[in-house]
Amino acid sequence: MEPSQEYMYAHVSIDCAIFGFDGNELNILLIEKEGTAAQKLPGSLIYQMEDTDSAAGRVLCELTGIRKMSLRQFRCFSSPDRAMDPDDVAWLEKTYGRPVGRLITIAYLSLCRINRTLSAAARRKAAHWCPVSDLPAMPFDHNRIAEEALCEIRQWTESEPAMLFELLPVKFTMAELRALYEAIYLRRFDIRNFCKKIARIPYIVRLDEKQTDVAHRAAHYYKFDRIAYNQLRQSM
Amino acid sequence: MEPSQEYMYAHVSIDCAIFGFDGNELNILLIEKEGTAAQKLPGSLIYQMEDTDSAAGRVLCELTGIRKMSLRQFRCFSSPDRAMDPDDVAWLEKTYGRPVGRLITIAYLSLCRINRTLSAAARRKAAHWCPVSDLPAMPFDHNRIAEEALCEIRQWTESEPAMLFELLPVKFTMAELRALYEAIYLRRFDIRNFCKKIARIPYIVRLDEKQTDVAHRAAHYYKFDRIAYNQLRQSM
Structure with missing residues (x-):
């Protein structure tokens, strides 16, 4: 051999x-x-x-x-x-x-x-x-x-975006979500386009609640809606 | 040791x-x-x-x-x-x-x-x-x-349902698609529920064309629409 x-x-x-x-x-x-x-x-x-x-x-x-x-x-x-x-x-x-x-x-x-x-x-x-x-x-x-x-x-x-939300607080701001995407993809996302993209995602739900005690303009909180996520997966 | x-x-x-x-x-x-x-x-x-x-x-x-x-x-x-x-x-x-x-x-x-x-x-x-x-x-x-x-x-x-359509003809019937699901999951799917589920999927498009030369009632053909699929993926 x-x-x-x-x-x-x-x-x-x-x-x-x-x-x-x-x-x-x-x-x-x-x-x-x-x-x-x-x-x-x-x-x-x-x-x-x-x-x-x-x-x-x-x-x-x-x-x-x-x-x-x-x-x-x-x-x-x-x-x-x-x-x-x-x-x-x-x-x-x-x-x-x-x-x-x-x-x-x-x-x-x-x-x-x-x-x-x-x-x-x-x-x-x-x-x-x-x-x-x-x-x-x-x-x-x-x-x-x-x-x-x-x-x-x-x-x-x-393929499994639900797992992203385990890396965020239960209530998160758009800026926190964008920071996570930027960290994973190692690039900047344009703020306006990012917000537009997220607005089209049915399982990311804007809450009535806003940040308090912040120096800048208070941002809305969002949450992950697992029921809506599972419904969307069903239609995949 | x-x-x-x-x-x-x-x-x-x-x-x-x-x-x-x-x-x-x-x-x-x-x-x-x-x-x-x-x-x-x-x-x-x-x-x-x-x-x-x-x-x-x-x-x-x-x-x-x-x-x-x-x-x-x-x-x-x-x-x-x-x-x-x-x-x-x-x-x-x-x-x-x-x-x-x-x-x-x-x-x-x-x-x-x-x-x-x-x-x-x-x-x-x-x-x-x-x-x-x-x-x-x-x-x-x-x-x-x-x-x-x-x-x-x-x-x-x-997670990547697009790959299923590489296993089917370009134009396929609902029965052919159901046979593929049944083959993968090794179980029967109820015909009516299956059709309802598929009807909700935006990237599986019913064509005007029907089967010809078949002994049973001619079934509609469907096709996979990759553009609609990619759009849906964008909203995931």
């Missing part, structure tokens, strides 16, 4: 792309690449008898202190180039105390609202939120994983 | 869940489990330097003769139980001429309209279409993969 025809025998890792919205920006959770100044996605080799789904929860908790986060498996990254940088290979072999060789990773994805509990747990483990608009160069193919994960989030936004 | 804490070192395979609609039923493409009477999904161990996406195309073509099919990666199956049946293990080791040990698979998914070219290619390789309503017991976790793949198809039906 030619070397090119050898069957793959690989270590398997998990990497987690955890996106958090802070009301202003979309962030991704990063940890230190142990023993270096570099940053990376939370991830690790997994054990021989683990299933990747349960390994993902374990790895995320061990590295970031975050428990019970709903993780969705989104993609296997398996290019032979992904672990070929000599620095990455040396770091891997030092960290795991063995030659690692071929390494594929199963990436998991989550999108959440950044809150105090989450941030406190993460701080204890030296994990931190980094704006997706300002990602550092990361080891392995972690920049590619983060980019593809963000594309996946944009697809969710289009 | 305890055995339970050994890092995973695994062979990696590809399995393909290829669904085909024949106008009546949803089918899945199966091949013979080489040297046995059993049936399985088209799949194989992949090579050391392959990326799973390119391996998926290669494996499908080698096993079924089908080229250029758009395959979507949908899930890694990695339970330690998936390759523990002694018959499966013996078959694996005989087929690949080596101890296989831990084996994870990356499953790919496709949905197509069964046509002559596809069927002719598949016949030459002894692949065949099996109704999803009548799947045999398959080796490894192939029944689970097929079931989860079918759930994924149902999710596509809900």
